[in-house]
Amino acid sequence: MRKKLKMxxxxxxxxxxxxxxxxxxxxxxxxxxxxxxxxxxWLAVQSFSGRVILGIIPSEVTxxxxxxxxxxxxxxxxxYPNIWPVTLNTLFxxxxxxxxxxxxxxxxxxxxxxxxxxGRMELMQFIIALHAFPSIILLIALFVILNNxxxxxxxxxxxxxxxxxxxxxxxxxxxxxxxxxxxAIPWDLEWAALVDGCTRWKAWRTVILPLVLPGIGAISIxxxxxxxxxxxxxxTYVEDExxxxxxxxxxxMIGEFKFIDWGMLAALGLFFTIPTIIFFSTSQKxxxxxxxxxxxx
Numbered sequence: 001m002r003k004k005l006k007m008x009x010x011x012x013x014x015x016x017x018x019x020x021x022x023x024x025x026x027x028x029x030x031x032x033x034x035x036x037x038x039x040x041x042w043l044a045v046q047s048f049s050g051r052v053i054l055g056i057i058p059s060e061v062t063x064x065x066x067x068x069x070x071x072x073x074x075x076x077x078x079x080y081p082n083i084w085p086v087t088l089n090t091l092f093x094x095x096x097x098x099x100x101x102x103x104x105x106x107x108x109x110x111x112x113x114x115x116x117x118x119g120r121m122e123l124m125q126f127i128i129a130l131h132a133f134p135s136i137i138l139l140i141a142l143f144v145i146l147n148n149x150x151x152x153x154x155x156x157x158x159x160x161x162x163x164x165x166x167x168x169x170x171x172x173x174x175x176x177x178x179x180x181x182x183x184a185i186p187w188d189l190e191w192a193a194l195v196d197g198c199t200r201w202k203a204w205r206t207v208i209l210p211l212v213l214p215g216i217g218a219i220s221i222x223x224x225x226x227x228x229x230x231x232x233x234x235x236t237y238v239e240d241e242x243x244x245x246x247x248x249x250x251x252x253m254i255g256e257f258k259f260i261d262w263g264m265l266a267a268l269g270l271f272f273t274i275p276t277i278i279f280f281s282t283s284q285k286x287x288x289x290x291x292x293x294x295x296x297x
Contacts, residue, residue, distance in 0.1 A: 040273075047267035065263035069271075073253070073264075080249060081241050083271075089159060090228060090245040091275070096163035097227030098220055101170045105219055106212070108171070109178035110204055114190070124179075127172040135169050139236055146237060153239050162233045170226055174219040181215030182208070224279055246272050 047065050073080040111117075112124060142165055146152045151161035185208060193203035209216075231247040238244060244252075250272065253265055 043266050043270045043273070046263055047270045049263065065261075065267040066271075068264060068268060073249075078252075078259075080252065081244060083249075083268075085242065086244050086246055086249050089243055090247075092156075093159055093163060093166075093230060093234070093245055094224050094227035094275075096160070097166045097170065097230075098223040100163065100167035101174050101223040102216060102220055104167070104171050105174035105178050106209070106216060108175040109215075110182050110208065112175065112179045113182035124176070127176050130172050136232065139232075142233075143237065152237060155240060155243055158238055159234075159243060162230070162237060163227070165233060166227055166230055167223075170223050174223065177219055178212065178215045181212040185211050221280060225276060228276060 048061055048063070049059065049065075068083045072082055112120065143152065146158070146161045146165075149161065151157050189207055189211075190203050193207045194200070198206070229247055230245065231251065234245045234248050235251065238248070246268075250265070250268060253268065254260065
């Protein structure tokens, strides 16, 4: 007798479709990350290897490529500044930009979201228009301003000037982003705080600000990465090698093409990415907190 084939039930079809959807979603999400993970894998392998076979297979493990951590960087006939002062310069620039951007944009975003004043819409439109112009066209004008202010060629004061410039370029978009978070907070919460006796400043600081922490985390990450990876302004305005930042140092090392040490360059590149990875990973929980109507979900 012939056995009748049992057709899968509707529930079985649904499970199969869901599995296929999840697999497609995973594949689509993973494929764009393959080049990124490949580069990070190459950096990790190359930085701890004396010689690499087929690009990613180490033939020997060594810490020689990390010698810049305890000795001056020598490439050919050139000796570059010690890595730790350069790292501190980069951290000073990144944290300075982050602090200034977060402080000004949170105040500005709150004002644009909560206050009605003449020219408010025109100001918001102007914020968007500012990003239509590349910052490179401002290099000569900014040089003249820094020189007139006495901030050109003055060591850390030049880095302070670059912090002001970089923060000024980042604040408009950060203000626009944080404004959206303020818009999502109901007026009822602020009114209740004012009725309870809070001043406008205290209501902003104790009631409203904690609810926009995810937005502050977002603009903090963007500002930190922008300051940490800033190259053009430092390369243009900083003359003394003692005040270089890591991107400029890496650029000069790449320029020593005939004498370049690829292993040390890979280790330096990996060293350059570590703070950004730490900063991003520690702020993940903050970014995943979403507030709707004052209730955490």
